[in-house]
Amino acid sequence: MTKAAVLGTGSWGTTFAMILAEAGTRTTLWGRRAEVVEAIDRAHENPEYLPGVRLPTSLRATTDPAEAIDGADFVVLAVPSQTLRGNLAGWAPLLPPRAVLVSLMKGIELRTCKRMSEVICEVAEVPAERVAVVSGPNLVGELVRREPAATVVAACDDTVTARLQDACHLPWFRAYTNADVAGVELGGAVKNVIALAVGVAAGMGLGDNIRATLMTRGLAEIARLGAAVGADPHTFAGLAGMGDLVATCTSPLSRNRTFGENLGRGMTMAETIAATRQTAEGVKSCESVLDLARKHDVEMPITEVVVGVVHDGMTPSEAAMLLMSRTPKPERYGV
Ligand SMILES: NC(=O)c1ccc[n+]([C@@H]2O[C@H](COP(=O)([O-])OP(=O)(O)OC[C@H]3O[C@@H](n4cnc5c(N)ncnc54)[C@H](O)[C@@H]3O)[C@@H](O)[C@H]2O)c1
Numbered sequence: 001m002t003k004a005a006v007l008g009t010g011s012w013g014t015t016f017a018m019i020l021a022e023a024g025t026r027t028t029l030w031g032r033r034a035e036v037v038e039a040i041d042r043a044h045e046n047p048e049y050l051p052g053v054r055l056p057t058s059l060r061a062t063t064d065p066a067e068a069i070d071g072a073d074f075v076v077l078a079v080p081s082q083t084l085r086g087n088l089a090g091w092a093p094l095l096p097p098r099a100v101l102v103s104l105m106k107g108i109e110l111r112t113c114k115r116m117s118e119v120i121c122e123v124a125e126v127p128a129e130r131v132a133v134v135s136g137p138n139l140v141g142e143l144v145r146r147e148p149a150a151t152v153v154a155a156c157d158d159t160v161t162a163r164l165q166d167a168c169h170l171p172w173f174r175a176y177t178n179a180d181v182a183g184v185e186l187g188g189a190v191k192n193v194i195a196l197a198v199g200v201a202a203g204m205g206l207g208d209n210i211r212a213t214l215m216t217r218g219l220a221e222i223a224r225l226g227a228a229v230g231a232d233p234h235t236f237a238g239l240a241g242m243g244d245l246v247a248t249c250t251s252p253l254s255r256n257r258t259f260g261e262n263l264g265r266g267m268t269m270a271e272t273i274a275a276t277r278q279t280a281e282g283v284k285s286c287e288s289v290l291d292l293a294r295k296h297d298v299e300m301p302i303t304e305v306v307v308g309v310v311h312d313g314m315t316p317s318e319a320a321m322l323l324m325s326r327t328p329k330p331e332r333y334g335v
């Protein structure tokens with residue numbers, strides 16, 4: 001039987017562990033807090049992140065990473081992107097020699113501008129063939145009700161994607177495979193930034209025309225950056241590109257969109273952060289996405305104003321004016 005360790009008992013870590021367990025994978029969750037771990041292990045509920053959701057009885061939980069990781073075929077990483085490097089450094093000595101490391105995270109590391117798979121290879125000292133990512137339109141609030149959804153499992157090794165697909169495929173959760181790791185990761189990380197922009201516009205009371213414009217031009221930004229880092233442009237028309245962009249930018253369940261909406265309504269950053277209990281990855285990653293774009297000489301005007309609003313005191317109205325007053329140009333998608 002395939003065995004998985006899921007490291008991180010937040011909303012996506014717990015939900016993906018539930019999916020793995022339901023798909024017949026022997027799964028153990030690792031969490032930092034004893035009370036959460038005990039509730040998952042004994043009462044089959046995560047009261048902190050998924051109150052009221054009944055988890056499979058086969059799903060185990062522990063505060064001991066060695067116990068979770070022992071004998072795992074898949075070690076699934078589900079902590080915030082900016083803490084991954086530190087967390088993984090502690091877990092690396094525990095990894096079984098042939099385990100595949102799976103990233104659930106949708107962020108880009110600050111300062112290094114590295115994708116999560118790159119951080120994993122570097123910190124765990126594993127070849128790219130032993131790393132996979134999972135990304136797609138996967139809003140936890142719907143998945144825990146077992147509403148139909150799909151995702152993408154990506155790895156450069158076909159046998160790895162096939163095994164991971166098998167480990168998490170369910171009648172209500174379709175996993176597609178893709179070999180374009182960079183594209184799948186960028187789609188997931190940058191859509192969070194675009195969702196912040198869409199949220200700001202919604203909070204300002206603006207309508208569907210600008211939402212569609214931000215999403216479409218946002219996808220063009222994602223594709224331009226993707227082309228610059230060597231991703232397959234087709235990936236961005238798929239679930240991890242357009243699919244996740246649509247889900248995140250249109251759903252009230254999205255934390256990134258909601259964060260932007262609060263800013264657009266006039267809340268300060270401090271008030272918005274205080275109102276956000278969970279990880280809204282775009283808030284930090286917008287800076288690393290912009291840095292990455294600058295490194296590759298890629299223009300990302302929506303990302304630039306998101307960084308302005310979130311980190312540099314730009315008002316939503318100033319951001320809107322900056323975007324709308326750009327030089328008129330031909331419509332181009334991608335490069
Ligand atoms: N929730 C979703 O709908 C969803 C869906 C797909 C992908 N994701 C991505 O998955 C990743 C994790 O998101 P989430 O929704 O589980 O976030 P979350 O905020 O619900 O949970 C984060 C988890 O990490 C833990 N954590 C925080 N700081 C830590 C640290 N320093 N060391 C170790 N653990 C720490 C928290 O205790 C918590 O268990 C993010 O990159 C997110 O973008 C989330």
Ligand SMILES: O=P(O)(O)OC[C@H](O)CO
Pocket residue numbers: 106136137138139140192195244247248253254255256257279280281
């Ligand atoms: O709630 P968000 O904004 O972090 O989005 C969650 C998922 O990434 C949607 O696929």
